[in-house]
Amino acid sequence: MNQEVTLRRQWIATGVAVVASAAVIAIAATGARSEPPATPEQSTAVVSVSDAACGSGAGARSAGPVTFTLRNDSKWPTEVYLVKQPGLGTLFRSVILGPGVSLNERAVLGPGSYSFQCLQGGQVRSISLPFAVTGEVSSDDTPAIKQASSGELQQSNNLYLRYASQTLGTMAPQLRGLTAALASGNLASARLYWLDARQTWAGLGAAYGSFGDAGDNIQGVRNPALAPANDPAFTGLGRIEYGLYHRDSAQALKEAAVKLDKDVAALAGQLRTLPLVPGSLPLRAHEILEDTLRDTLSGQDDQGAGMAFAITSADVLATRATVADLAGPLESRRPGITATINTTLDAVNTALAPLHRNNSWITLADATPSQRRSVNAAVSSALEALADIPQLLALPQGSE
């Protein structure tokens, strides 16, 4: 079979069919099988996943921590969910178990009724009879999270695409300003227009790779083995930044700006109809600021402007937009989560406040260690809160 490798960051669905039938899912039979723990310190059960019966072996039990050894006795790669009934949600999702493979999953069961669900190719194939759990738990029982569906996330995707095309629309006049400033050789003005456009681009939440080649051309991705000046594939905002801060000729940069303008217009034309990978928006919700921390606040990304904090503030806007677009699905699973997240994002803005006046920003290099730490603290603490989003909204494997 044609092995389709899906990179996590890919956002646009490719032409390749994404729904695979159980029979054609490639099995990575590693031979390494999980052994049951040597010293079980809590209740355990071996649960068989077979063609005839999903979850046989899970009998009534008392509340508390339990380790289930899931063993795939079927012929098909199978994903196993432990769900709370009736329809209350999922406690855990296994990885896709190849035939003959077993693995351990743990949960703390509160009182109630539970079933195992067996999925193949992202579709529920069978459900076990419910088993009863009685008694009380002293520690927190594992929450049951309602399973997300691609239909539900599609609405969020639509909201996002509307936001994205509006945002991209504001880039056109900024790029015209940039081109005009370069045409007249006014580098100071060009730098201001460049920053506006760079922030708009960040506000899209379009960090690396999310719009494929079109996005890369706009962002400007450097070949690490080449000097920027000798790297013809290094284009867009990154290349113009490099030139603006490394004494390139305004004329050469003007050509780059004209091309950038065209690339942006091309993406804007496609944006509303882009087939987004259904489960990508929840990933994006935390990855925008992951990129901020990794690439921007580290300074790795910088091509000379030192505008890490300005870009961070735009990244916060993009994150807010994504979280807002996902608010419905998120709040129905964990009420209050968007407010919690927004509080952490507010803290990033508070940390950024002393670093700029309007759109005039202190450079990363000029910031004191303590100023940088305040921003890092706020961004990384927001990331801890954002990290739950992809988990809360994860789609069945094979249905993404």
Add this chain to the structure above:
Amino acid sequence: MSPESIPSRRRDFLRGALTTGTAAAAAAAIAAAAPPAHAVGATAAFPFEGEHQAGVYLPAKPQAASTFAVFALTATDKAGLKALLQAVTDRVRILTAGGTPTPAGSGAPPADSGVLGPAMPSDGLTVTVGLGHGAFDSRFGLASMKPQGLGPLRIFPDDVADPAWLGGDVLLQICANSPDTVHHALRDITRHTRAWIQPQWQINGFVSPPRPSGTPRNLFGYKDGIANPSEPDGLVWITPGSGQPEWAVGGTFIVVRLIRMLVEFWDRVSVNEQNTMIGRRRDSGAPLDGSLERDTPQYAKDPNGVVIPLAAHIRLANPRTPASDGTRLLRRGYNYVLGQDPTGNQNVGLIFACYQANIQKQFEAVQERLAGEPMTDYIQAFGGQYFIGLPGVTGNGFLGAGLFS
């Protein structure tokens, strides 16, 4: 410093005629540190709860692996500092007990990094928490609670201070039987505290196994950590009536001093000279007037320093006189290795950590006596900080609770 005690440094052209100070015989007790049962191994566990924090006298012998992770407070108010100390307490309680982490379920990433496997062993973990003077500045409204003598690490004349390795508001001294356990604990604690603290500097240290027996050796090849005050000597914990704020009783001052050791230079010196610089023998660890590691040096019998020179490190550090008795401190040093430097030398040394009830009367007094000692040429102190090691936690309390009551 009194003139007769001016030590002779190798590089001094003029060696001062060293006259005698009559050193009274001092019955300085050497802590006979017998290893507690189960000190080593994955199941070793030291209770978190207690009058004092672990990692100072408990376990009796320092664990093999450590990190000294120092943070700047990014919390901006008292509530943030309190939330930090509560979160740290929760995590340390869980981590030191060990066991299987509560599963996070399908709505969150895994609760644990898995670095220690599905069921995390205690592995002799201790986490000792300290606060620097910055925790008592205007941000947190705790200025009136600041312990006496807690300021920035004092810079001494021969130091080569490097701002990158100096200062900090919060110390996590994390020690365990293996480095993965140390890393796991640090990673877990920072995950739960990102908004309130950010790393400022961090250095990992190790204690070598006994070679071949007795006290482990430092990177000069000398047994290090032989002579220490025992807990009943009462020199380490802050006691009531000591002039320190009530909340600090049961705590201790932690001095962390990062000291580079110029091992290549040291290796080009004869072992006899090395021995006289330290005052002990490199092979056995015995004081130069004794034959066993545990022998007590008898300075009164050698007032002119014929056998153990007056400027030997151990003699200056602890002259074992009634006057010097109260200046003793508890040392738990860790070796560090940071790679190499631009001259091609190894960048290695000692994380000198010492614990005392009074920084000025103990650490600084000892350090002042050591000023200009012959060993000075072979070491360079470059970083560190003073911290107040918080009192222990009993019941359901949290570290530093006394600051908020």
